[in-house]
Amino acid sequence: MTEREAKNRIAKLILEINHHRYLYHVLDTEEISDGALDSLKRELDSLEKQFPKLKKVDSPTQRVSGRPLDKFVKVKHSKKVLSLADAFSRSDIEDWRERNERILSRRAGSRSAGKIKDYYTELKLDGLTVVLTYKNGLFWRGATRGDGSVGEDVTNNLKTIESIPLSLRPLKGKKLPNIIEIRGEVVMSKGVFVNLNKQRAKEGKDLFANPRNVAAGSIRQLDPKITRSRKLDCLAFEIISDLGQQTHQDSHRLLNKLGFKTEMNSRLCKNIDEVEDFLKQWVDKRKKLLYETDGSVIVVNDLRQEKILGHIGKAERWMLAYKFPAEQVTTKVLDIEVQIGRTGALTPVAILEPVSVAGSTVSRATLHNQDEIDRLDVRVGDTVIIQKAGDIIPDIVKTLTKLRTGKEKKFIFPKTCSSCHSPVTKKDGEVAYYCSNKKCYGQNVEAIIHFVSKKGFNIDGMGNSIVRQFIDQNLVVSPADIFSLKIGDLEPLEGFAQKKSLKLLKAIESSKNVGLSNFIYALGIRHVGEETSILLANYYGSLDKFSQADLDELQAINDVGPEVAKSIIAWLKDNQDLLDEFLKQGINIQNPKSKNNKLADQTFLFTGSLDIDRDSAKNKVRNLGGKIVSSVSKKLDYLVFGDKPGSKLAKAKKISSIKIISEQEFLKLIK
16 A cells, blocks of 8 residues: 555544544444444554554544653643532522622613523533643643643543544534634543442452542543543533634534534523423432433523623632532431330431431431440531431431530430330340330330331321321220221221221221231331341241241241241240231231242342332342342342442452342343
């Protein structure tokens, strides 16, 4: 091949490779396979090595270039990268709108002329902001945001990101300025993050905390090859240069045409009501996104209005960052109370200054036991960090002891039950305290609430307050009494009209058809939770056989230890009459069906946020003969992890026999 032929071939290869890069990384589609694209890149690389003079700076082969750096060079931005003011509610957004419209009205000389025309809303990705500079259409320099005025030159690292074009695509009928500045967010997808942590777990390395930290750390690697291995992405969100755009929406369209990837869920909103609709839509839906997002950016769409508004201090006036409900927040401990459970165990609960976390207002958090209080060193009056474990249970994770004033009070566990005032006892080898009165009112209330719960008899409409009402009126003393209730018992009660009474009685009647595992769970036997109930139901197969269980037989069942076995025997000894009463009331217990034992005797544990419903995943395992466990140990066969897996993944990697699999691998396993 002559040099001239090579030059023509190289030019065509670059055009073809860039075309497919644009399709894949910007338009999320493809015309050829990865293998075919790699083949084109190999041919280009071979020609450039054969004819080095023909190698171009924007060649796709130059995405990993240069030796590792000794340090990063500081870069001064042509225009400051300012921060955004935060909003947490509709009223915050309205205040922002009103302030901006007052400014616009003053400048325009009339109130009507100062009205904001529309808004552009886009999801705020949780990554690292970068400034990309193009000279004569070629990627010239990339820098981190830094302090907003000065960043670091990370050009070689940014070149490794396929979604950043090395040369801009031409705009039809428009000449591009010599210098064009683009702003974007470097991110790591959740899937890449999960796989990266999985690999690190296999290698015995510490796990990364979250995708944002990895993305930021990867861009600041001195060796671009490390950055490339992290499979980062970059989504552009703003054009600093004047390309004739009149709105922020125009900027996004131009970015796509120039060859950049943008956040495709953005939306033009005519008013604040439409903005609020957008925000509500994404509070939960964001969990399904490829990338982490902590909020939305609300932008005054008209660029002329943007220029008039300008900035104040370190924040742009025309942009606002709406933060989605936080998963971790701080609040104060107002008091510590003690609650009694169905087994008589007393649990300390922190009464909190109400605070919004993960979409709901939290005013209470369990402290589990005295040992946990001592570990956290939490006192009444302390400022604490709380989070929702798995987006469900409020939990105190840290006490900010440096914020103490000296007025905080240590919690002393009471010597009597908070419900019946009977003496409190502590059993050998346990951390919990128990009420000594087996007929304790509070204990009975919790036992019946447990009995009618979703995993038990699942009686729709029989909530906690109704259970208390029935017990207070002496209509229900034991769980079996629920099934003898008549309409005449209910109608005299406050809040019970005929329609409501009939509806509840119908739900009670429907609940009489119950699975054996649900029935065993509903009994509230100490140490017998959902998984053990399923295990016992599958082993015995009928209530008759279970009710005649003996200690040696129970202890011989895998995963039923001596304490659990003793607890079951003690309950059966004291409650045979109750079991007989259930049968007299017409309870129809459905025995377990035979099943596919593909996962027979295999144990599973799920950790992190999963796309598949957690309960559905557990049921799939059980239906295939597998078991669910609650903690990491040598008895665990599979750990299935999703986003933000936490400490269980770190523990599992230390045990070589545990198979650590992603959600996708789990779904393949159960097919």
